Amino acid sequence: MNIDVFRIKKDVSAVQMYHFSVSSLSTGTVTYADLDISGKILNDGAILEVTGQILGEARFVCGRCLEPYLAKVEIPFQANFKEGLPESDQEADMSWFQGDSIDIAETVRESLILAEPFKQVCRQECRGLCPICGKNLNMEICTCTTETINPKFAVLQKLLEPKNPTQS
Ligand SMILES: [Zn+2]
Numbered sequence: 252m253n254i255d256v257f258r259i260k261k262d263v264s265a266v267q268m269y270h271f272s273v274s275s276l277s278t279g280t281v282t283y284a285d286l287d288i289s290g291k292i293l294n295d296g297a298i299l300e301v302t303g304q305i306l307g308e309a310r311f312v313c314g315r316c317l318e319p320y321l322a323k324v325e326i327p328f329q330a331n332f333k334e335g336l337p338e339s340d341q342e343a344d345m346s347w348f349q350g351d352s353i354d355i356a357e358t359v360r361e362s363l364i365l366a367e368p369f370k371q372v373c374r375q376e377c378r379g380l381c382p383i384c385g386k387n388l389n390m391e392i393c394t395c396t397t398e399t400i401n402p403k404f405a406v407l408q409k410l411l412e413p414k415n416p417t418q419s
């Protein structure tokens with residue numbers, strides 16, 4: 252995702268627009284489709300400030316039922332580019348470029364990764380998989396969940412439950 256900055260880098264306070272369409276992109280954990288990446292570059296004198304947003308569709312995998320599902324994403328991003336070679340660790344959040352173009356691919360990739368939900372769930376009411384038989388409880392009801400538990404262990408079972416809906 253290279254942007255030609257030959258003109259803007261010489262022109263303080265100038266603004267340049269950019270736009271990319273990416274049919275498919277993977278961050279390693281999530282695959283994205285039909286990405287629309289657009290925004291502007293501002294030359295503020297010392298740096299080129301790139302702002303923009305990523306619109307598109309993410310193919311997540313549900314952490315409960317393990318089924319893939321699609322979700323719309325809208326992710327804003329911002330990055331500062333400076334011409335030259337990295338000078339010191341103090342400017343670790345600075346992106347560097349040489350020549351007449353900047354590459355925002357890494358910025359886009361990092362922004363996508365940062366916005367990825369820690370726990371992806373296809374929908375709030377997803378019932379997940381049966382821990383006993385492994386059936387997807389959104390699709391079918393198994394008999395495992397109706398099994399009676401020995402009352403002696405029922406109390407213990409309740410204590411061990413990670414998410415007790417009666418507790419807030
Ligand atoms: Zn699910």
Ligand SMILES: [Zn+2]
Pocket residue numbers: 381382383384385386393394395396
């Ligand atoms: Zn089951």
